[in-house]
Amino acid sequence: MDASPKTTVAAVNGQALGGGAEVSLGCHYRVASAKAAFAFPEVSLGLLPGGQGTQRLPRVAPLMTAVQMILQGKVLPAAAAMKNGIIDAIAKGDVVDEAAAFALSKPPNPISKRPVAHANRFYAASGALDQALLMAHNQAPTMVAPASIIACLKAACSTMSFEEGLKVEASEFTKLVFSIQSAAMRHLFFAERAAQKVPGVNAKPMPIKKIGILGAGLMGGGIAMCFAQKGVPVILKDAKQEWLDAGMKKITGLWASKAKKGKMTEDKYKQLMALVTPTLNYEDFKDVDMVIEAVPEIMDLKKQVFLDMEKHMRPDAMICTNTSGLDINEIAAVLKDPSRVMGCHFFSPANVMQLLENIQTKHSSELTLSTGMAMGKLISKKTVMVGNCDGFVGNRMLAPYAGEAKMLWEEGATIEQIDAAAQKFGSA
Incomplete structure (x- = not known):
């Protein structure tokens, strides 16, 4: 040429x-x-x-x-x-x-x-x-x-x-x-793309036009930001007004800081804030396509909020849990239709960290799984589908790493030596 x-x-x-x-x-x-x-x-x-x-x-x-x-x-x-x-x-x-x-x-x-x-x-x-x-x-x-x-x-x-x-x-x-x-x-480039393809999951995902987040804490607030930044309206619910106010204050602060530094226009800041609606009422989940639960890691609490959500949500809407280690099969079992449930384990801070673990339960439908993977892509996460096991993948890998590091320290190695060894291996 x-x-x-x-x-x-x-x-x-x-x-x-x-x-x-x-x-x-x-x-x-x-x-x-x-x-x-x-x-x-x-x-x-x-x-x-x-x-x-x-x-x-x-x-x-x-x-x-x-x-x-x-x-x-x-x-x-x-x-x-x-x-x-x-x-x-x-x-x-x-x-x-x-x-x-x-x-x-x-x-x-x-x-x-x-x-x-x-x-x-x-x-x-x-x-x-x-x-x-x-x-x-x-x-x-x-x-x-x-x-x-x-x-x-x-x-x-x-x-x-x-x-x-x-x-x-x-x-x-x-x-x-x-x-x-x-x-x-x-290898990482192709592995990330291969992870997006889940064998046997070929159903067309449901569109996600509106999302509910249960829990306005560090994780819930970060997850809400992920969706709002993609133009998806968010209903953010918590149990007490002071918790809800604290969560909204955190979200407002992060976006306002970007606007102040010139990384976001004032109009964009206002648009994002308008997409997040705080509430104390489960009734406001009536027209959402999915709710991601991010309440404390207490099994009885999660079961109860799942039952509360079921009363006020569409029967075809998905209910996901952000648990980092609880048995999702047990949580889902309280619902009339556990096939609409899967795990969505975000990493903290959720609005920054790229990894998202989607966890399939023994009852998760093909539609639920395909929609969960599409959701991860929608918010630009690097999403992997994993099984419902102790620690899933991220924490399951991290636990033995941390355990070995602690034992090396107890045996006399300095923190600097441990960090240097991990970095040389490629872990940092």
Whole structure:
């Protein structure tokens, strides 16, 4: 494409990520739809763009933009990509038709023959890339990909030819692709996606248009925030007004802090607050699609609130428990229809931690399970389906780790030695 004697134009109508972005940069020009986006997410896999991306991007975009995209995986929507010189036009109609017309109106202009902008060379020579590497190291000290990425960008902004820069990119990419770290990160990437697929669960999930949260404490409040931030109305219930007020105060404080720091607009803050309705009444659960119970870990208490919820909820609405270790089969047994129950174990703080354990009981229906997995995806959690056993998965793994650490300390090892050993093993 780059060497074609005829003009080549990439017509981009969606997300051009990684190889897709590199293919577009292999063309002489790029025309994108308004909904298109460009990114190089390879760093999240311990890699770098190995299809000439490290040498092409600095020839069309400002160096700091190239650093943010390749070193941090930043996504640029079409408008930002246009502003930064990555694309040449945003289509107003059919992107293919406009790309074809663009090709007929422009001469060939391969990126490989374009010089790197003087400003990019100046910033590179002034230590901007070294500073970017230092910041990356401070954020993730054990990551090896950033150093290789910076080496490639330095090559692009040096006196090397395009072809010489490609040799640096190929060498650094090969080093990374065969590294243990990248292999582990790629395994994690595919494992997380495999976890989303539950064998035997093929039912179409129910839509979740409104959610109920029982318990406005640390966990309940955090769970409520997860849904509100995705635009789902939340009914937040607790047993006493002072508990409810404390929970709402915590939620308000967290969002208000973001607004004060400029991480959220005032309008967005108001929209989020309007989505959370505090209540003391079970009757307000009458039209929710799911309730997630987050009351204290007391078996009798959970059984009682399940019975109370059942009286006021639709018979097809799901009832989930956020227990971290109680037998969910026993909790569900108090209901007339235990098939509507599953566990949803969030980790604290729920509005921050990514992991969500969905626990299937012996009575959970296929619809219940599929809806629970869809719910996790809706709120952007990394969701895994697990069995109803002691500690489920997270705590079941953590308990022996913690036990061994305590025994090492009792036998004379220092806390620093234990932490260092765990980190060397890869646990931190």
